[in-house]
Every structure is written in C-alpha cells, then in structure tokens.
Amino acid sequence: MxxxxxxxxxxxxxxxxxxxxxxxxxxxxxxxxxxxxxxxxxxxxxxxxxxxxIGRLSDLSYIRDAGDHIAIGAMTRHMDIEKSPVLAEHVPLLAHAAGHVGDPQVRHRGTIGGSIAHSDAASDLPATTLALGATYVAQGPNGTREIAAADFFQGFLTTALAADEMLTEIRVPKMNGAGWSFQKFNRRAQDWAIVGVAAWRRNGESGVGLVNMGSVPILATSVSSALASGASIADAAEQAAAEADPQNDLNASPEYRVHLAKVLVRRALEEASK
Amino acid sequence: MTITESAASTVLGKRRLRKEDPALLTGEAKFTSDLNIPGALHLAVLRSPYAHARILSVDVSAALAVPGVVAAYSGADLAPLWAGPMPCAWPVTDDMKNPTHYPLAVSKAAYVGDGVACVVATSDTAAHDALDAIDVEYEPLPAVIDLEDALSDRVVIHDELGTNRSYTWDLKCEGEDGQVDRAFADAAYTVSEHYVHQRLIPMAMEPRAVAAVPQPFGGDITLYSSTQVPHILKVMTALTLGIPEHQMRVVAPAVGGGFGAKLNVYAEELLCTALARKHKLPVRWTEERTENTQATIHGRAQRQHIELAADADGKLTAVRVRLLADMGAYLQLVTPGIPLLGAFLYGGVYDLPVAYDFSCTSVFTTMTPTDAYRGAGRPEATYAIERAMDALADTMGIDPLELRRRNFIRKDQFPYTAMTGLVYDSGDHDAAATKAAELADYDGLRARQATQNVDGATKRLGVGVCSYFEMCGLAPSRVLASLNYSAGGWEAATVRVLPTNKIQVVTGTAPHGQGHETAWSMIVAEKMGVDPDDVDVLHSDTAIAPLGLDTYGSRSLPVGGVAIAMACDKVIDKAKKIAAHQLEANEDDLEFAGGNFTVKGTPDKAMPLAAIAFEAFTAHNLPDGLEPNLEAQVTYDPPNFSWPFGTHICVVEVDTETGEVDVLKYVAVDDCGNQVNPLIVEGQVHGGVIQGLAQALFEEAVFDEDGNPKTSTLAEYLVPAASDVPPITLGHTITPSPTNPLGVKGIGEAGTIGAAPAVINAIVDALSGLGVTDMPMPASPQTVWTTIQSASTAAQGASK
Structure with missing residues (x-):
C-alpha cells in the first residue's frame, strides 16, 4: 500500500x-x-x-449550454455533474449516472475527464457518454481535435488519446424529451457495476451503453437496430450482448453477465419507454 | 446469590452515551500506530507468494544496500532468537498433530502470506522498498485447498507430521448404549444435510499494529500491540522469547476492533520484540490491508454433515454431526479449539433426549491459519441445527416456527441439563419467538407470501427464522480443563476508592470497541452510589492491571463485570466496618444506599461514603486491626457459562431473474438477561447481525486452485457498508441469569449467531416453490441465480 x-x-x-x-x-x-x-x-x-x-486546472471545471449540446470540462467532478441543473434539464441520464459512481467521497474527488481517459469498462460514465453519442475534445501540442466516443475506446484501458494529448472537454448532445434509464447492478452500492446499462429512447431512435460487458465500454447497436426495425422490447433485449465480450470474475461468469445484460436492457428499455 | 432487580436500579438498565466515544470520534484516542516513539525502527515482512513451496535460499544482501535499511534477516538467521515455537494453547487431544511454526518460515512456506524474511529500516518506506531487493529461491509445491483432498494426504504439507490430519475429537452422549442409532432407525422423519461455512476474513477496521520498546533502564521491554489479549500475550511472549515474565509489559492502546482475530499471538509481535532486544532500539510495524487479508487469521471454514431424527410429531429424538474443519497452514493460539466451542450447541434450543453423536476431524491446508472469529464455532453450530430444522419442517410439511415451538425447552424446565451434560441456566424461548413473530407480523407475512409467490412470480417473498442459544461468558476453569485448554476462565477486578471519593476500577478485560469503560463505570456507580463520571476504568496495561484473561467469547460482562460488582461488595463491607465504628452502631444495623450508610430507624445517624473514604485514607480513627484505605480485589471464576438466547426473523424478496436478494426486514429479539446499558446492547446486536448477514450474503475469502488469495483488497472482499444493510428491528426479553449476582449474560456474539441462518432460511423459503432446498453462502446474486437454474433444470429432468 x-x-x-x-x-x-x-x-x-x-x-x-x-x-x-x-x-x-x-x-x-x-x-x-x-x-x-x-x-x-x-x-x-x-x-x-x-x-x-492537473487537479487544479479549475478553468476545466464547467458545465455549459452550447446550443445543440452541453459542454462539460474534463475536470468537472462527478458531484457537480450529478447536481447540475443544466444537465437535469437537457441530459438527465448523465446526471443520474454520475450520482451512482462509487461513493460520496469518490464523487467529490473524481472527475468525468479522469474517468473517461482512464477508460475502465467497469466505470459508469464511459458507457453512459458512449450511449449518449458524446464527442470528446483532446488537446495536444498542436491544438485540439474532436474524437467521437464510438471511436475513442480502443482496448483494455487504452484510448485514442496520444501520449501527449489531454482530454479537455466532453460534449453531450441535448436529450430533451427522451425517455431514459440507468440500471446499475452490483452487490454493494459503492462498487463497480457487475453489469450496467445506460439507455435512452426518443422519436424512434435509441442508444444503449453497457458497463463491464467487455474490455471496453460497449455500444449495444444491435438492440437499437432491432428497435428501429420494430422489434418488441423483449425481443430487442435478447440482442443485448451481441457486441459484448464479457469477462469472468469473482462476481459473475460470462454466461451470467450475458443473462444479466438481457434482463437489465429489457428493464431499461421498459423504463425509458414509459 | 441474589439477583439485582433492574426496577430498583438508578443507573443500570438505562441508556447512557459511551464515555469512550468523544476521544475516539475526535481522533484524540491513540492507536498503536499513533504512538510517537522517537528513534523507532520499522519492520517489514517479506511474504511467500506461493501457497506451498520449499525455501531453497534467501539472500538479503541487496536489501542491506537500500538506503535506510539497518538489517535484514531470513528465517534461519532469526532461529536462535526463539526459545520456543509459536504457541498453540489448545491441544484438544493428546495425539493432536501440531507443526512447529516460527515467526519466519525456515525451510518451507505453507501459505501465501507466510513470512520468509524481514527488514528493519529507519523508515517504513525504506523497509518496504528493501523487500523487493531480497532474493528468495523457492521450489513451488502443489497447493492443498480442498478439505477432502487434504484428508487424502495426496500432498502432505508438514513433512514431519506425515499427514494433514491434525486431530479427531468425539463427543458421544447417550442415555443408553446405541440410543442414537436406534433413534434414527425408529424415526418417523429424518433429515441429512450438508452445509459449508466459507472462509471469512475478520477485517477489523484497524489492522494489526505493534511497537516493541526497550526501556532505557534495566532489561524491561514494553510491547504495544493492537490486541484483545494483552495478558495472554505477555505470558506467551515471555515464554516464546525466553524473557523473564516480570520484565515483560504489554499495553493495548486504543484498539479498533478485533472480532477474535486479535485473540492471538502473532509473528510480528514476536519479531518486533525480539528485534527490539537485539538492536536495543524500538521496533514497530503496522499491517497493510492486503497483509491483513493474508497474515491475520481467518474464521469459519468448516464443512458440516448434520442428521436429525424426529418422531411423528416432529419431536427431535437424536442429532448426529460430522465436521471437517480447516485449520489452515498452522495452529495459531486457539485454532484447534474453535470447532469444540460449537460442539455443545448442535442441539440448539431444543429439548432432546441424551442421544448425540458428534465428531470433528481437522485438517491442514495451504491457506492462512484459521482461529476465533466472532462466535467461534457457535455460529457454525447454530447454522447447522437451524438450517436442518427448516429442512425437517419442509419434509414434514409444517411451518418452521411451529416445528421449533414443538421442540423448545420450556421455561419451566430451567435450569436444564442438556444432552451434553452442560446446564443451561435460564431461558424462555417461546417468549422470544412470540415477540419476534409479533414484531415481524409473521402470520401476515405468511398470508402475503401465499398471494405473492404464485407460479411465474419473479419477486418471491421469503421468511426465515432462527432461534439460538449461545454458550458464552468463557468460562468455568474446570470446564476448560476438561477440554484440554491451557488456561483458566476467571477474571480479576480491583475497586479502589480514592481519598476524595473518586473511584478507580482495575479490570483484566481488554476492550477494543465494546464500551467497557462506560459499562464498568455504571456497575460501580450503581453499587457505590456515585456518578459514573466519577469512576475511572484502568485496563489493557499489564503494569497497571497485572491480572486478567482479556476479552473474547462474550465473557467480559458475565465474568469481568461480575468480578467488579463483587469487588464493590467487598469495599462496601469494609466501609461498613468504618461507618459502624464512627457512628458507634452495630454493623448489622447499618444500611447502605445511594452512597450513604444510615442506621436503621435512625435516619439522621448517617455517614456518606465520601467521608469514609477520607477516614480510610487518614487512618486516624479506624477500628482496631483494620487496614487503611478502601480497596478490594476479587478473582471470579464463573460456576457456569452464561446462556443468552433469542429468535431472529429475516424477511427477503428474491428477484429470480437476477438472483438479487433484498432484505426487506430483519427482526432480532435477544435476551441477555439484565442489561447494564441498553444502548451498548443495541450496538452489539446491530454489529453482530450485520456481520452474520455479511457471511450470508457478501463475504468469502476466495482462493484459486494454486492457493492464491483472490480477495486481498476491500474491492474484492465485500464487507457491506451502511447503505447495503437493512434496518434492524430490535426487541428484547429479559430472563436474568441465576448464575451471577448481576443476572447478566453476554451479548457480543449473539447477533452474528442468529443472522446467517435466518437470512439463508429466508432465501430458501422464498425459492422453495422453485425446487430450491439449499443455498450456499455467500448467497451472491450469481449463486442464487445459478441455484435457481439448476433446481429448475432438475425439476424439468424429473418431470420427463
């Protein structure tokens, strides 16, 4: 220690x-x-x-309404995201998910940028921002570039960031009017999810992110495709693990994780459809 | 002996905040690692990464080159420092196998975490960095993880023993020869159940910490340790290191929990003491959390086979138990005795004929040694009988609470001589069960269950009952002798009235979170008619409190607290002589109440204790032949154990889709006789219930097939937090113990004993409609889900 x-x-x-x-x-x-x-x-x-x-770069701690999206500084702490009125209005799924990260001590110290750059597949916010179709802003010696969340997570604890790049901003599309749900299944409130699901639905569109269902956060595109082609929630949820490659650990075998993902995706879609 | 009536009490039985808490909560209290010891060297221990390996060579030379390192040693280097091996105080049988075990392994490492070398350095960081520089050559050997595999002696761990079997201990009690076998042959119903108690890590909030400080003058040494047993540690350290006992002082500063794990003599205590003497400097060590999960004892780790025989009404006629217990790699202080502490409780709270057949076999494995963990043998026993009672009720098709009522020892049968020969002092099981059933709305729950648990229901309601007896208040010394334990079970107390009527109590108990300072003050305040804040409790320092047998086994109040009450009586007797002399009255005519001696019928002739205390101090006018000062010492050896009891009821809802268990309600009705401080009783029950619930739902020390621990941090070893446990509804019945003058029984372990069977009974009850008949612990969501899957697969197979 x-x-x-x-x-x-x-x-x-x-x-x-x-x-x-x-x-x-x-x-x-x-x-x-x-x-x-x-x-x-x-x-x-x-x-x-x-x-x-970079803990004292307070100019990177902000949550701003940027028109079609909300811009969140990388150094914004989980607690500020959880309590943000801007997010509560435009992207309540993200605010809600941030409220389930770790425990209160973690939420007061940990940052969204740190969580995403660390890119632990078991963390809540990488999969949630992935489901929301976020864009991440990276700054390097030669300026900034945008990276789509779908292109960011490349392998176990590996991202598209170059060694001399720093994640500075997370851009999350506004989701006003969307139904949403965040299902975190774990044994103790403070733990990483055994399986987690972040889901939203609006006007025939949907996004489903899976926590801890592989070496990277997973976007369950087969579920969204099935819904888009008119499948029932129960049938769509059967596709929950199509993109996943779940691991074995003390809490869950791959088989159990796949089963949990299907149950939790179904529950999430039911809640998001209310 | 008379029983103190709580109705007449002014202090006892009333809720009172703990006087210990302000210092603990503000950080003012000093734990061992907080002690400022100038010039202390820091110890770090290199631990085996293999579960089983021969140590071919140890080269510490590179460690010596690390800046700040003073010395580094292999096990062989330190061998000359030990006068004897690590102590085991409980040779349960004459032929028990006990491997020789030194603070650092010399030729073989027998579990991951076994110490093989150590460093002393001027800083903790230097000592830890230097561990990486020690070069140990190992020859890895096969691990022994499974108990049946251990018993087969496929791989013998300790070459000199020639076997992994440590002992077999039998307890057969029959009214007539062959009664057990006949009872099973004649039974209307029998059940035969197998249960597994997983390994648990006690996980006190404060890990262990040690500081050994040579005194600047003379040969004395002071050992500070985060221990439950400073007195036992003093004797054992003196013997193991060859230090004259009178030159050895042990102090337990503030101690942050023990749960039995600090009822031991550990390698690091001996290493620090030996190296402090060798280097003539203080040597200290603080355990890291990962070390704590490997190098501090584990608990439970038993496999049980219990069989019950019953007549057509469900009345029990015989109990048969076969136990296989995991000792781990070595025998620690009381490792082999733990299953014996449970051996007397497999009959539970039931009226049984003398028809009991118990046998325990204990084996060595290549895992951390096991030893006492909250309840120590008794939670295991209670789990077996209370799970088996549910199995019997299920077999008979009757309500499990009804089956218990048919078998309870009735109130009018106490004192009750059990089939094992032990005498249960008092109890009223039906009253406790009735109160628990009321608090839980048992009948309402059963009605709700009938409507909720219909075919296809995915949220199923379950109700679990556990009625328990606890054998605690360790212990009558002669009973311990009959079990081959190497020490007695008495406790010592001194009560000293200072000249200004402030009172010092010296106790041999060693609190580590229990609140003894508050509780003992209340006993003295009640007896002596003073304010509890005018009583100071001195403890946990063998120079100040030289006599004692420390704190474990729910013994402190029914043994140590009673000794204090008896010492108060002796002081009052002496004070009465002084009062009679000064008031020119006959002793028999004096009454003592509220801190005043008065002459019966002449209330204006009175003398307060305060005045007597000063008279005793000046000694100007004492009766002829009476010694000055007001002080008395008592050593109390209890005539019996104390027998707290109760009924716990757990209500769960199981999500059959995910396997998640939601504990909706938990009712605990406990009877610990007269209560000194109900606030402390409630705290003990809360903590105990949560620890039992943790065994049922969360905790398990997991090892892979190579003997590698997989739960070495708090991210993997799931100690539940406040947000993960249900609210607990408490109730009490009060059945005073007739064994001691305070009428008290222990309460430290009761919650742990009641909780695990109540929770698992509830889960099995919830799933009984799905063909589930048992549930392994911990009942994690995955375990519950897979158990449901296999039960439904089996049901489908059977219906084909």
Whole structure:
C-alpha cells in the first residue's frame, strides 16, 4: 500500500500540462482526482516515474449550454455533474449516472475527464457518454481535435488519446424529451457495476451503453437496430450482448453477465419507454 | 446469590452515551500506530507468494544496500532468537498433530502470506522498498485447498507430521448404549444435510499494529500491540522469547476492533520484540490491508454433515454431526479449539433426549491459519441445527416456527441439563419467538407470501427464522480443563476508592470497541452510589492491571463485570466496618444506599461514603486491626457459562431473474438477561447481525486452485457498508441469569449467531416453490441465480 517512488509536478494550465507530459516522456501520467490511478499505484500495478497533476486546472471545471449540446470540462467532478441543473434539464441520464459512481467521497474527488481517459469498462460514465453519442475534445501540442466516443475506446484501458494529448472537454448532445434509464447492478452500492446499462429512447431512435460487458465500454447497436426495425422490447433485449465480450470474475461468469445484460436492457428499455 | 432487580436500579438498565466515544470520534484516542516513539525502527515482512513451496535460499544482501535499511534477516538467521515455537494453547487431544511454526518460515512456506524474511529500516518506506531487493529461491509445491483432498494426504504439507490430519475429537452422549442409532432407525422423519461455512476474513477496521520498546533502564521491554489479549500475550511472549515474565509489559492502546482475530499471538509481535532486544532500539510495524487479508487469521471454514431424527410429531429424538474443519497452514493460539466451542450447541434450543453423536476431524491446508472469529464455532453450530430444522419442517410439511415451538425447552424446565451434560441456566424461548413473530407480523407475512409467490412470480417473498442459544461468558476453569485448554476462565477486578471519593476500577478485560469503560463505570456507580463520571476504568496495561484473561467469547460482562460488582461488595463491607465504628452502631444495623450508610430507624445517624473514604485514607480513627484505605480485589471464576438466547426473523424478496436478494426486514429479539446499558446492547446486536448477514450474503475469502488469495483488497472482499444493510428491528426479553449476582449474560456474539441462518432460511423459503432446498453462502446474486437454474433444470429432468 506504499507506491513506488515517483516525481510530482503540478501544471498551472492545460498548455503547461501537455508540455510537461511531453517533456517527461512515456512513464509520465496525468493525475486528476486520482481515484483510479492512486489505487493502482499503491498496489504497484502502475509505477509512473512522474505524475503531472492537473487537479487544479479549475478553468476545466464547467458545465455549459452550447446550443445543440452541453459542454462539460474534463475536470468537472462527478458531484457537480450529478447536481447540475443544466444537465437535469437537457441530459438527465448523465446526471443520474454520475450520482451512482462509487461513493460520496469518490464523487467529490473524481472527475468525468479522469474517468473517461482512464477508460475502465467497469466505470459508469464511459458507457453512459458512449450511449449518449458524446464527442470528446483532446488537446495536444498542436491544438485540439474532436474524437467521437464510438471511436475513442480502443482496448483494455487504452484510448485514442496520444501520449501527449489531454482530454479537455466532453460534449453531450441535448436529450430533451427522451425517455431514459440507468440500471446499475452490483452487490454493494459503492462498487463497480457487475453489469450496467445506460439507455435512452426518443422519436424512434435509441442508444444503449453497457458497463463491464467487455474490455471496453460497449455500444449495444444491435438492440437499437432491432428497435428501429420494430422489434418488441423483449425481443430487442435478447440482442443485448451481441457486441459484448464479457469477462469472468469473482462476481459473475460470462454466461451470467450475458443473462444479466438481457434482463437489465429489457428493464431499461421498459423504463425509458414509459 | 441474589439477583439485582433492574426496577430498583438508578443507573443500570438505562441508556447512557459511551464515555469512550468523544476521544475516539475526535481522533484524540491513540492507536498503536499513533504512538510517537522517537528513534523507532520499522519492520517489514517479506511474504511467500506461493501457497506451498520449499525455501531453497534467501539472500538479503541487496536489501542491506537500500538506503535506510539497518538489517535484514531470513528465517534461519532469526532461529536462535526463539526459545520456543509459536504457541498453540489448545491441544484438544493428546495425539493432536501440531507443526512447529516460527515467526519466519525456515525451510518451507505453507501459505501465501507466510513470512520468509524481514527488514528493519529507519523508515517504513525504506523497509518496504528493501523487500523487493531480497532474493528468495523457492521450489513451488502443489497447493492443498480442498478439505477432502487434504484428508487424502495426496500432498502432505508438514513433512514431519506425515499427514494433514491434525486431530479427531468425539463427543458421544447417550442415555443408553446405541440410543442414537436406534433413534434414527425408529424415526418417523429424518433429515441429512450438508452445509459449508466459507472462509471469512475478520477485517477489523484497524489492522494489526505493534511497537516493541526497550526501556532505557534495566532489561524491561514494553510491547504495544493492537490486541484483545494483552495478558495472554505477555505470558506467551515471555515464554516464546525466553524473557523473564516480570520484565515483560504489554499495553493495548486504543484498539479498533478485533472480532477474535486479535485473540492471538502473532509473528510480528514476536519479531518486533525480539528485534527490539537485539538492536536495543524500538521496533514497530503496522499491517497493510492486503497483509491483513493474508497474515491475520481467518474464521469459519468448516464443512458440516448434520442428521436429525424426529418422531411423528416432529419431536427431535437424536442429532448426529460430522465436521471437517480447516485449520489452515498452522495452529495459531486457539485454532484447534474453535470447532469444540460449537460442539455443545448442535442441539440448539431444543429439548432432546441424551442421544448425540458428534465428531470433528481437522485438517491442514495451504491457506492462512484459521482461529476465533466472532462466535467461534457457535455460529457454525447454530447454522447447522437451524438450517436442518427448516429442512425437517419442509419434509414434514409444517411451518418452521411451529416445528421449533414443538421442540423448545420450556421455561419451566430451567435450569436444564442438556444432552451434553452442560446446564443451561435460564431461558424462555417461546417468549422470544412470540415477540419476534409479533414484531415481524409473521402470520401476515405468511398470508402475503401465499398471494405473492404464485407460479411465474419473479419477486418471491421469503421468511426465515432462527432461534439460538449461545454458550458464552468463557468460562468455568474446570470446564476448560476438561477440554484440554491451557488456561483458566476467571477474571480479576480491583475497586479502589480514592481519598476524595473518586473511584478507580482495575479490570483484566481488554476492550477494543465494546464500551467497557462506560459499562464498568455504571456497575460501580450503581453499587457505590456515585456518578459514573466519577469512576475511572484502568485496563489493557499489564503494569497497571497485572491480572486478567482479556476479552473474547462474550465473557467480559458475565465474568469481568461480575468480578467488579463483587469487588464493590467487598469495599462496601469494609466501609461498613468504618461507618459502624464512627457512628458507634452495630454493623448489622447499618444500611447502605445511594452512597450513604444510615442506621436503621435512625435516619439522621448517617455517614456518606465520601467521608469514609477520607477516614480510610487518614487512618486516624479506624477500628482496631483494620487496614487503611478502601480497596478490594476479587478473582471470579464463573460456576457456569452464561446462556443468552433469542429468535431472529429475516424477511427477503428474491428477484429470480437476477438472483438479487433484498432484505426487506430483519427482526432480532435477544435476551441477555439484565442489561447494564441498553444502548451498548443495541450496538452489539446491530454489529453482530450485520456481520452474520455479511457471511450470508457478501463475504468469502476466495482462493484459486494454486492457493492464491483472490480477495486481498476491500474491492474484492465485500464487507457491506451502511447503505447495503437493512434496518434492524430490535426487541428484547429479559430472563436474568441465576448464575451471577448481576443476572447478566453476554451479548457480543449473539447477533452474528442468529443472522446467517435466518437470512439463508429466508432465501430458501422464498425459492422453495422453485425446487430450491439449499443455498450456499455467500448467497451472491450469481449463486442464487445459478441455484435457481439448476433446481429448475432438475425439476424439468424429473418431470420427463
């Protein structure tokens, strides 16, 4: 429970953070809220040589109405997302899901940008923003670029971010009028989901994201296709795991996870259709 | 002996906030790791990554080069420091096999976490970094994880023993020879059930911590440890290290929970003490959480086979039990005795003829040693009989509560000589069950169940009952002798009235969260007529409280608390002599109440205890031959165990689509005799119920087939948090114990004993319409779902 020795530098701006990470090379890591990285370091599963602390970049903590979407700064903490009146009005699914991340201590320290950049398939917000069709903004030494959530998650804890890029903003389309549901199935309230489902429906369209159903967050496109072609909720939910590749762990076998995904997707779609 | 009537009490039986809490809640209290010890060296232990491996070589030279490292040692290096092996105080049979076990393994590591080398350094971080530099060459050997596999001796763990079997202990009690076999042959109904108690990790909030401090003058050494047993630890450390006992002092500072896991003598306590003497400097160690899951004892880990025989009315006629218990890699302090503590309770709360056949075989495995964990043998026993009673009720097609009522020992049968020969002092099981049924609305639940659990229902209601007896208040010394335990079961107390009428109590109990300072103050306040805040309780330091046998087995109140009450009586007797002398009255004419001695019939002739205390101190005018000062010591050896009891009822709703269990309601009716502080009783029941519920639904120490622990952090070992447990409805009946003058019984373990069977009975009840007859623990959603799937597959197969 004592991390290996590391150096620590604190960035005063996004530009400085990117410059520092470039300067210190591959063994450097950004640290935001630290709720994913620090436990790995304490177990010595991660041994970065330098931590670049972006925790004080308060100009990256915001939730703004940007017309057709809501723009969320990467350093916005889960608790601020949960309590945001802007999100409650336009994207209540995201606010609700943020309220189920970890426990209150985690939600007061952890950030949406940290969670998405860490890209743990068992985390709630990567799959939820994926279901919502979000776009992520990455900033590097040569400026910014947009990455669709669907293109972002590339493998276990691996993303489309380059080594010298930093996630700065999450853009979530407005979902006014959509029915939605967030189903988090776990054994203790504070735990990662064994399986989670974030779903919305509006005007014949839908989006279904799966938590912890593979090495990356999963977009259950077969479910949406089935619904679009007129399938019943029960029949569509049978397609829940079509894109998934669930793992085995102490809480669930792959078979049980597939079963749970079908049950939870059905329940989510029923709730989103009310 | 007379029983104190709670109606006449002014302090006892009333809710009172704990005087310990302000310091604990504000961080003022000092735990072992908080102690500021200048110049202390830090110990870190290198632990085996293999469950079973021969140690071919240990090279510590590179560790010595790490900055800050003072020394590094292999097990062989330290061998000369041990006067004897690690102690096991409970050789349950004369032929029990006990592998020699030293604080660091020398030739073989026998579980993941077994210490093989250590470092002392000037900082904790340096000590931990240096562990990586130690080079150990291992020859991995096959792990032994399964108990039946262990019994087969396919792989023998301890070469010198030649077998993995530690002992077989039998308890056969028959009124007539062959009565058990005849009862089964003649029975109208029998059940034969197999249950598994998974391994549990006790997981106290404060992990273990140790600091050994040589005194600057003379050869004395002080061992600070987060322990439940400073007195036992003092004796055992002295013996194991060859230190003259009078030069050994043990202090348990604030201790953040133990649950039995700190009722032990651990390698790190011996390492710190030995190395502090060797280096002539303080040596300290604080356990990491992952170490805590591997190197601190585990609990439960038993496989049970229980058979019941009953007549046509469901009256029990015989009980047969076969137990296979997992000792883990070595025998710790009381490891082999744990199944014996349960052996007397497999008959539960029922009126049985003398027809009992119990046998326990214990085996070694390549996992963390097991030992006492809250309830220690008694939750296991209660689980077996209470699950089997439900199985019998199911076989007979009658209500499980009704079956229990037919078998309860009736109130008028107490004191009741059980089939094992032990005497249950008092009880009223029917009253407790009736109260629990009322609080749960048992009849209403059964009616609701009939309408809810229809074919195709996916949310099924279940009701589970558990009635229990607990054998606690450890223990009458002669009974312990009959079980081959190496110590007694008495407790010591000193009550000392200071000149200004403030009172010091010195107790041999060692609280680690129970609230003894509050409870003992209340006993003294009640007896002596003072305010509880004018009583100070001194404990957990062998220099201040040299006599004691510490805290475990729900013993502190019914043994230690009673010793305090008896010491108060002795002080009052002495004070009465002084009062009689000063008031020129006959002792027999004096009454003591509310802190005042008065002459019967002459109320204006009175003398308060405060005045007597000062007279006793000045000794200017004492009766001839009476020693100055007001102080008395009592060592109390209880004539019997104390026998708390109760009925718990759990109500669940099971989601058959996901396997999720929702505990809708939990009712606990406990009877611990007279209550000293109902607030503390409630806290003990809450904590106990949650720990039992945790066994039923959440917790399991999982090992893979190679013996690797898979639950070494709190992310994998699922201790439930407040948001994961149901509200608990509490009720009490009060049946005073006739065994002791306070009429009290223990309450520390009761909740844990009642909860697991009540929860599992409820789940099985919910799913009985689906063909489910048993549910493994922990009943995780996946386990519940797969159990439902196999039951329905079996049902389909049967109908074809």
């Amino acid at each position: 004592i991390p290996a020795a590391f150096d620590y530098v604190r960035a005063g701006s996004a530009e400085e953070a990117i410059s520092l990470i470039g300067e210190h090379g591959e063994d450097a890591k950004f640290i935001a809220g630290g709720h994913s990285l620090l436990p790995l370091m304490k177990l010595r599963l991660a041994q970065p040589s330098v931590l670049v602390d």
